[in-house]
Amino acid sequence: MESIIAAKATDISKLERTGAHSHIRGLGLDDKLESRPNSQGMVGQLKARKAAGVIVKVIKQGKISGRAIMMAGAPGTGKTAIAMAMSQELGDVPFTSIAASEVFSLEISKTESLTQAFRRSIGVRIKEESEVIEGEVVEIQIDRSVTGVGPKTGKLTLKTTDMETIYDLGQKMITSLTKEKVMAGDVIQIDKTTGRITRLGRSFTRARDFDATGPDVKFVQCPDGELQTRKEIVHLVSLHEIDVINSRQQGFLALFSGETGEIKSEVREQINQKISEWCEEGKAEIVPGVLFIDEIQKLDMECFSFLNRALEDTMAPVVIMASNRGMSRIRGTNYQSPHGVPIDFLDRLLIISTQAYSEDDIRQILKIRCDEEEVDMTEDALAVLTKVATETSLRYAIHLISTGHLVAQKRQASKVDVVDIKRVYSLFLDEARSVQYLKDYQDEYMYNEIAPSHGEQMAVDSI
Ligand SMILES: Nc1ncnc2c1ncn2[C@@H]1O[C@H](COP(=O)(O)OP(=O)(O)OP(=O)(O)O)[C@@H](O)[C@H]1O
Ligand SMILES: [Mg+2]
DSSP, X not given: OBOGGGOOOOOOOOOOOOOTTTTOOSOOBOTTSOBOSEETXXXXXXXXXXXXXXXXXXXXXXXXOSXXXXXXXXXXXXXXXXXXXXXXXXXXXXXXXEEGGGGOOSSXXXXXXXXXXXXXXXXXXXXXXXXXXXXXEEEEEEEOOTTSOSOOEEEEEEEOSSOEEEEEEXXXXXXXXXXXXXXXXXXXXXXXXXXOEEEEEEEGGGTTSOSOOOTTOOEEOOOOSOSEEEEEEEEEEEHHHHHHHHOTTTOTTHHHHOOOOOOOHHHHHHHHHHHHHHHHHTSEEEEEOEEEEESGGGOBHHHHHHHHHHTTSTTOOEEEEEEOOSEEEOBTSSOEEETTSOHHHHTTEEEEEEOOOOHHHHHHHHHHHHHHTTOOBOHHHHHHHHHHHHHSOHHHHHHHHHHHHHHHHHTTOSSBOHHHHHHHHHHSOOHHHHHHHHHHTGGGSTTOOOOOOHHHHHHHHHO
């Protein structure tokens, strides 16, 4: 016999990486949706953050769908960052993020790709009733055969305030109990159909068993009434997932590989019809989410006209776009338009503009990034780095943090100092210096052409 507490589960060490936006945990707004100057990893850009907050609020209330919002501003002013913050704030509302260029795939058409992105952003909350056993664990007893081989068996005693029952345990249940680290005094829920065990918390009656409990221990009441109850369980799936599962060619495994191919429109129509029936019967609920399309100027006329129509559909998500272009050519045409977006489409958008950062904002963003990348930096070095950011770009300065850290480690210093920043500044070029270098030495490069004028460069880029 062996107590379950002794059973050891191997901890899988978590792999953490710092991405460009990993320091962002929310929009950093207060209850009145006013932007706090520096909160949840967000600094400055007060107006744009507040506007984003208002939109998140109405989306969460399920009040709007089929709207389109655009964030316009210079590179590095936090458009993508704000979109990421919105996705954090939205919680379990579906959020899909794509870059406009992803639409141009050879395998599926542009419209199919956009349709899939749209449908990925619409959730369906499906309610299901299932039988569960819910109670406080009185005792877990696990028996092993004398030889130590062969399956384990055991008994689990559960109680509510009104009754107590002993259940026989099979191998599978023993494994899940061990995995969940269930012990006497826990209140647990067992789904009868799937056998899944959920730990709801520790029972209040056992609160005084230990002197010290961690801050993450949740205390709950011991359930009353019968051990077996019916519970309503809610699943949230996206329309796209339902499409893939129901399209006969692919099967649900395509969800993992992403090779979904084109999905027939009849399949989608049938699904839409079924879901509206479920909604009427109260079995399901539509949750319109958010589709974020970054670098919107990379879409062409066909995509924009598709978006125009798709946004008018009753089951459309809120589409948020970002562009850092000024007047530029619409992809595939010779027409110039603001942000590279056709005027008629622009007219349907709510536009949030992002402004350039002040020096103080930049300093604070760099400080947050240092913390995120676990880099210690002296105040002087931070001041120099801020200066570098104002003269080059915020992104370039952010890149110097980790490289500066490496250089500091090399000279066995624990803190990044001014010398390290100077060193990496000379090692890695920013955009302006790199362009200057190219101009100076262009004869030495292959395929060199005389530097095109700014306008032509844009044209090449947008084709
Ligand atoms: N207000 C902010 N608070 C904290 N970090 C920010 C803020 N704005 C930008 N950043 C950080 O600065 C970097 C550049 O910002 P971001 O990528 O959002 O710019 P962008 O507006 O999307 O630029 P582009 O037009 O080039 O795509 C990112 O690492 C981002 O997380
Ligand atoms: Mg961006």
